[in-house]
Amino acid sequence: MxxxxxxxxxxxxxxxxxxxxxxxxxxxxxxxxxxxxxxxxxxxxxxxxxxxxxxxxxxxxxxxxxxxxxxxxxxxxxxxxxxxxxxxxxxxxxxxxxxxxxxxxxxxxxxxxxELPPVPGLRERWGRDVLQCPYCHGWEVRDQAVAVLATGAHAAQQALLYRQWTPDVTLLRHTGPEPTETELAQLAARGVRLVSGEVAGLAVADDRLTGARLADGTVVPCQALVVSAxxxxxxxxxxxxxxxxxxxxxxxxxxxxxxxxxxxxxxxxxxxxxxxxxxxxxxxxxxxxxxxxxxxxxxxxxxxxxxxxxx
Known part of the structure; x- marks a missing residue:
């Protein structure tokens, strides 16, 4: 043949x-x-x-x-x-x-x-207002409310990195480990907020992300959510x-x-x-x-x- x-x-x-x-x-x-x-x-x-x-x-x-x-x-x-x-x-x-x-x-x-964290709604908004790379999307979310979903030991560094693009950064503790004392000092010095509780879903209005919904029903406002795939x-x-x-x-x-x-x-x-x-x-x-x-x-x-x- x-x-x-x-x-x-x-x-x-x-x-x-x-x-x-x-x-x-x-x-x-x-x-x-x-x-x-x-x-x-x-x-x-x-x-x-x-x-x-x-x-x-x-x-x-x-x-x-x-x-x-x-x-x-x-x-x-x-x-x-x-x-x-x-x-x-x-x-x-x-x-x-x-x-x-x-x-x-x-x-x-x-x-x-x-492969995204198992939070409902992430896949549907991936690449739009659910993001990972700041060099790909950071400019587009400059000065917006950005939340970082903690799932690993690098979450604090992600939050500090996105702080370069916006002063409004929240670190959602979710399933990530406890930040070290050094990280806590760094986050505080840069004005990054910490929120405890697991994220159970997203809040969306008019096809735009408006927040991350915690398991207790609390919605943490954000216009972009950073995750680690x-x-x-x-x-x-x-x-x-x-x-x-x-x-x-x-x-x-x-x-x-x-x-x-x-x-x-x-x-x-x-x-x-x-x-x-x-x-x-x-x-x-x-x-x-x-x-x-x-x-x-x-x-x-x-x-x-x-x-x-x-x-």
Whole structure:
């Protein structure tokens, strides 16, 4: 049976995957992007801190990116990679439509899934007025009433961080640990209020967050609620190749060297799957960097083959 063959199959069609594919296509490499169509930042109306693209809807960036990749001969298909197995020095990659393609190298940029605390209403408002990253959303909630939902030991630092954008910050103790004496002094010095009690839900009016409702019925007014998501890598295809996950206080990630190369030869990663703190611009840069090193690796292999053939 004859399979379609590519220099590189890119798993994931977000900023990291598309920028990696763009770099590879411009290096005259045959590249296939398998796009699952589930970008992490889809709930957000706009992305920020991306030079020349600040405020652009996330979907618009991906639309432009797909057009650019195709403009250099790259191929993009919608679907999921079911498995990847080593075969003849490369990989046999099976898609969810049954199609099997071969790749000399893999770039996995499938990102992570944000698991939110089990509070009713968070998912529906995630990326709107339920937030996490201040560098993504801090400007948009400047001078507003911001509450931070404590679920881990880093909650006090989150509250102090958001204090840079607004003087109106409340730390909701919820299920988080008792702040240390140092943290209590810091919070008090910065004017951050502390409220005890578990949060049982949200108060919403006219499709806007107005407060966090405690278990006793008290509503703590806020216009934005900061939460910490537990980030779970979409790493099924990597685990099938023997790549393990590294635990992190905010979830897990795939460890890689500075080029993005994993512990599995021939397999690179880029974006949030390997850098949990990466914003869109960081993810895109990571994809480009990984692609450049993949091309270096392929050039070395092509050269070795040419030398062997000439001998």
């Amino acid at each position: 004859t399979f379609e063959a590519y220099d590189v199959v890119v798993v994931g069609g977000g900023a990291a995957g598309l920028n990696g594919a763009l770099t590879l296509a411009r290096a005259r490499r045959s590249v296939l992007v398998v796009d699952g169509g589930e970008p992490r930042n889809a709930p957000a109306a706009a992305m920020h801190a991306f030079l020349s693209r600040d405020g652009m809807p996330p979907g618009e960036l991906l639309k432009i990116g797909r057009e650019e990749v195709r403009g250099y001969g790259g191929e993009i298909v919608s679907g999921q990679v079911v498995s990847a197995v080593r075969e003849d020095g490369g990989f046999a990659v099976t898609l969810d439509d049954g199609r099997v393609v071969r790749a000399r190298r893999l770039l996995v940029a499938t990102g992570v899934v944000d 537990h980030m779970v890598p979409r790493a099924g295809v990597l685990e099938s190749l023997g790549v393990t996950l590294t635990e992190h206080p905010f979830g897990a990630y795939v460890a890689a060297d500075p080029s993005g190369l994993t512990e599995a030869p021939g397999v690179w990663v880029a974006g949030n799957i390997t850098d949990l703190s990466a914003q869109v611009i960081h993810a895109a840069a990571g994809g480009s960097r990984a692609a450049a090193f993949i091309n270096f690796d392929l050039v070395a292999e092509d050269t070795a083959r040419a030398v062997a053939a000439a001998g």
